[in-house]
Amino acid sequence: MTEQLTPSQREQAAEYVLGTLQGAQREAFEQALADNADLYGEVVAWEARLAGLSDSIGPVAPPPHVWRAIDKAISMPVDAPKAGWWQSLALWRSLAAAALLALIVVGVPTLLQSPPAPEVPPVYSLVLRDSTQQPLWMIVCDWRTHQFTVNRVAAGAPDTGKSHELWLVRRGDAAPLSLGLLKGDELRGVLPDNANWRGTKALAVSLEPVGGSPTGVPTGPVLYVAPTPI
Amino acid sequence: MTESPSNPTLDQLLARCALADRAAFAALYAATSAKLFAVVLRILKNQELAEDALQDVYIKIWHSAADHHAGKGAVMTWMTSIARYRAIDMLRRARSGIKVSTGDVDTVDAQQSPGGGPAELAMQQADNSRLSACLDELDPPRRACLVLAYCDGYTHDELSVKLGSPVGTIKSWIRRGLQALKACLGGEDD
Numbered sequence: 001m002t003e004q005l006t007p008s009q010r011e012q013a014a015e016y017v018l019g020t021l022q023g024a025q026r027e028a029f030e031q032a033l034a035d036n037a038d039l040y041g042e043v044v045a046w047e048a049r050l051a052g053l054s055d056s057i058g059p060v061a062p063p064p065h066v067w068r069a070i071d072k073a074i075s076m077p078v079d080a081p082k083a084g085w086w087q088s089l090a091l092w093r094s095l096a097a098a099a100l101l102a103l104i105v106v107g108v109p110t111l112l113q114s115p116p117a118p119e120v121p122p123v124y125s126l127v128l129r130d131s132t133q134q135p136l137w138m139i140v141c142d143w144r145t146h147q148f149t150v151n152r153v154a155a156g157a158p159d160t161g162k163s164h165e166l167w168l169v170r171r172g173d174a175a176p177l178s179l180g181l182l183k184g185d186e187l188r189g190v191l192p193d194n195a196n197w198r199g200t201k202a203l204a205v206s207l208e209p210v211g212g213s214p215t216g217v218p219t220g221p222v223l224y225v226a227p228t229p230i
Numbered sequence: 231m232t233e234s235p236s237n238p239t240l241d242q243l244l245a246r247c248a249l250a251d252r253a254a255f256a257a258l259y260a261a262t263s264a265k266l267f268a269v270v271l272r273i274l275k276n277q278e279l280a281e282d283a284l285q286d287v288y289i290k291i292w293h294s295a296a297d298h299h300a301g302k303g304a305v306m307t308w309m310t311s312i313a314r315y316r317a318i319d320m321l322r323r324a325r326s327g328i329k330v331s332t333g334d335v336d337t338v339d340a341q342q343s344p345g346g347g348p349a350e351l352a353m354q355q356a357d358n359s360r361l362s363a364c365l366d367e368l369d370p371p372r373r374a375c376l377v378l379a380y381c382d383g384y385t386h387d388e389l390s391v392k393l394g395s396p397v398g399t400i401k402s403w404i405r406r407g408l409q410a411l412k413a414c415l416g417g418e419d420d
Contacts, residue, residue, distance in 0.1 A: 227299060
């Protein structure tokens with residue numbers, strides 16, 4: 001992780017972002033990027049430096065059939081029910097209309113231990129935060145045992161008649177799995193048999209009727225999300 | 231396409247995409263596709279290829295949404311980079327089959343540019359004016375090399391033809407131009 005980049009690597013990173021690194025050199029560089037975090041960081045830094053260059057390019061709306069093709073491509077058959085909120089355009093519209101979107105905040109994963117690519121840390125933590133970065137819940141996940149512990153940090157109670165439900169969001173398009181209701185100061189649990197941390201994209205909290213989602217999949221708005229770092 | 235301060239930010243939309251929220255993805259597309267399409271169209275200079283590229287780009291964004299984190303940079307920069315790399319790859323591959331124009335591109339219709347909330351925009355504009363100032367400090371040929379390579383996907387060889395200078399000179403201009411830009415923008419020296 002801490003190996004020093006050579007001047008040549010730094011030049012290559014800059015020219016990779018610029019686009020002038022070509023052919024076999026470009027391919028080799030992309031290969032190297034995959035497992036060299038320093039090199040990747042150098043690329044991200046150049047992307048940020050040069051991003052303004054494209055601001056002189058005025059927007060051009062793509063024709064509607066492009067979106068239709070994209071939408072179709074990501075709608076490939078999956079092992080999930082089709083009618084969840086995460087797929088419902090109608091719900092999106094109603095949410096927007098109700099201005100509930102203001103409730104959505106982004107979770108920022110916090111690592112107790114950084115996850116080097118070849119080895120998975122046995123334990124890592126995620127923090128679900130609100131829009132002001134205030135930590136609400138901290139979740140400690142044990143890679144080996146599939147156990148997890150959620151501790152309330154500063155989360156308030158949900159609105160009357162509602163519950164906070166914790167979901168495990170899997171990779172691919174599979175439906176989220178409920179990990180339980182967040183009430184009290186601590187929730188301990190074990191991942192369902194059909195889930196593991198490696199196949200997990202994120203943990204999320206949605207607002208559900210008291211007692212949790214009646215359907216087994218999220219029905220209410222997603223309030224907080226914390227992507228898993230793996 | 232409308233933009234109002236109460237709209238969710240791109241970060242929020244992308245976070246919801248990570249949850250396989252297709253409505254959020256539709257909103258993300260609505261907010262960003264005109265920008266990304268312009269970027270790939272400018273590089274590829276071919277409507278059909280640009281449409282194919284844009285499709286690939288958004289499918290990749292959809293599947294990579296959960297992988298984005300702060301270490302990968304701002305959402306718009308991350309998405310624009312995915313688009314540029316895809317377009318550049320396609321351009322290089324298509325070069326043997328399709329004649330890619332090296333002429334100037336007409337300025338495309340400018341609409342209000344989308345992209346994040348007011349704070350995000352203000353930040354971008356601040357960065358941009360700094361970048362502009364730093365670009366202005368470069369000798370014109372160096373500046374031209376960087377802009378043509380970044381925005382239009384020019385290779386060393388194409389720049390050599392376009393600017394009428396040997397490839398070795400072009401490479402040197404680019405290398406020094408990048409170094410000067412980094413120093414001007416406040417990057418640490420190697």
